[in-house]
Amino acid sequence: DGGITQSPKYLFRKEGQNVTLSCEQNLNHDAMYWYRQDPGQGLRLIYYSQIVNDFQKGDIAEGYSVSREKKESFPLTVTSAQKNPTAFYLCASRGGTPTYNEQFFGPGTRLTVL
């Protein structure tokens, strides 16, 4: 999984709870990404960050929030406003030029709403 760690591997959330998914990378990459994966669908971009202290919304940002206070860390918070949060969440990082856009993925966190 290329120097990217995600924790926890499994996470259970009760209705109305906020939960935070951790993503850490030791690849010295500037850019980091959060994706959501649902059965039968392609990965969808939630948020991304090109550099420390800066981040942008992806295609499905509603109900999620992020921070990028350190280069190696990009935590994702799933808020109670996210109505259907059960999914597999993948974090990725990219270094070098964007031309090849080589993104390295973490092992993922499976979030289940009880």
Place this chain on the structure above:
Amino acid sequence: KNQVEQSPQSLIILEGKNCTLQCNYTVSPFSNLRWYKQDTGRGPVSLTIMTFSENTKSNGRYTATLDADTKQSSLHITASQLSDSASYICVVSNSNDYKLSFGAGTTVTVRA
């Protein structure tokens, strides 16, 4: 809208046999196309990447082809092994903002 369509959705093959996965895309302007392998419950791992000028790329028993004119790609798996059982995802990058468009994947099951 940038889209990536993969077929078949799933397939089952016997160990030692070959198979070919298809990917059609509408992403424009095109930058590159990548095939990823994703084991169940794990993150995707890159197999091959091709830019506009490349029409074939191999990685061991995996061979990817690209026809940029028809916007089609294929991934051929030769002499399949049980460890090839996974989901294979086609990913296309556009050259405007380098965002990635993901296919839904083809699930390959290799049986002994």
